[in-house]
Amino acid sequence: MSDFLFFLEVSLAGLGSGALLSLTALAFVLIYKATRVINLAVSEILMMGGYFFFALAAGMSLSPWVALPLAIAGGGLIGAIVERGVIRRMLGESAISVFMVTVGLGSVLVGLVEFVWGTNPRTLPDFTGTAPVFIGQLYISRKIAIAFVVASLVIAIFLLLFRYWRGGVALRATATDQAAAYSCGINVPGVFSAAWIIGCATAAGAGILLGAIGGISPVMGAFGLSALVVVIVGGLDSVMGALVAGLLIGLVEAWAGTYLGGEYKLVSTFIILIVMLMVRPYGLFGTTEIERL
């Protein structure tokens, strides 16, 4: 029986980190959906979110509840600057060039963080409390539980917005046919900006949650790699896919990490990726046209 309890606890922890993966994946999906750009810098913007929070809450000793929205807004600001300054100029260039720009941008951000805060890992000031949460007999770390709840809420809100809000229609219209979106009076460049801002703000928020659990460091962007797998498994342009695949990969990573050993975590993730690419290259929920990168 205790074995089974342990299994459930591992699974819940997996779902928790899976929700964070989903949230990060959502950032990829938002930006891809609107602009057809795979923004690899999402991982580093996630890291920036953590560091912004650190700077505001620990460095300037603001209350965490002030620092939190400010750090998220900071992520959005990076998104706005990058979209306005770099990506919009590259509209119409080949997908690979834009992709490479985001890779370079990621390196720049890592360099910036190392320059300002150094390479040592830091812990974020605690703002969640530490008392563990119990569901029946099951023990879950409070931070993971909070991350799970927040991430699921945010994703649920996005799903609803996409379906029922006029702006969601604009985004989906732009994703389907840019010229036709223009012809309907939709401000297409505005949609692009909005997607980048919201996407990067989401990533920054995920970074804070992730940092609260495991601390922040210049290499925490590696988390984004798993999120990228989530996006590909779920379908590049599907919010629902990000959610389902995030939880799935979170679970698999937790099981593999616990029962096979920590070194199998990423291996199992990437085995899923490879199998997925062979069986359904457009992902679980992705649009079934094949996108060449």
Add this chain to the structure above:
Amino acid sequence: MAADTILSVENIEVVYNKTIQVLRGLSLSVERGKVVTLLGSNGAGKSTTLKAISGLLELENGAVTAGSIGFDGRKVADDTPHGLVRRGLFHVMEGRRIFEDLTVEENLTAATFALSGRGVKPTSFDLVYGYFPRLYERRTGRAGYLSGGEQQMLAIGRALIAQPKLILLDEPSLGLSPILVEEIFGIIARINRETGVSMLLVEQNAAVAFAVAHYGYIMETGKIVLDGPTDRLVKDQDVREFYLGMAGGETSRSYRDVKHYKRRKRWLS
């Protein structure tokens, strides 16, 4: 230009990719409340003309290199493509270009963005369903599953939602059965009569275009070669022969005279 001109295109030249010239000094104008048709064969530059007017040319690496286009008292070059839509110029693109992944209703919702910042009352979707009852039946279905005719209706319906002053219609007859073409053109004429919206209609099907239009332009290789009120154009010998497939007289002309066609057509360009 007269004060009641809603669209005036003056001597425009359009170049794609900085190398390929498509329009060479094309001029035309649309009077407020009228339907004007622009006819021509494949590759004459009809669609390019419309894209130059609506600003969508930029998306295809095209540019207006000379001349000017004025819409409702202002140059179109001063506006963004979506800004123009919000000023009342709606482009129904060739090949319908509906949002296939969205439902019929969501397609219409997308067009409501054309009303942003205009301070007008939102259009009731019932206006569209009034003209196209079939869309009402399928309003919650995915637009991609509509038939070709229904998709064209939806494309025109989106234009109605935008409460435009001028609609650019690019080949609404494309790929539709003759019965549907007749139905849709009947509705186009009704929309013009009932809402007073001006239209610039690009067509290959000259017969139906003449039936709804008040004035016509005929273009070949990038410029206008003939224009006039439609009742005069339909009587024109060359138009009858080249665009309506009638050879003057009661009997149709024999295929033996095709050479003749080529020789005679040359004066037009």
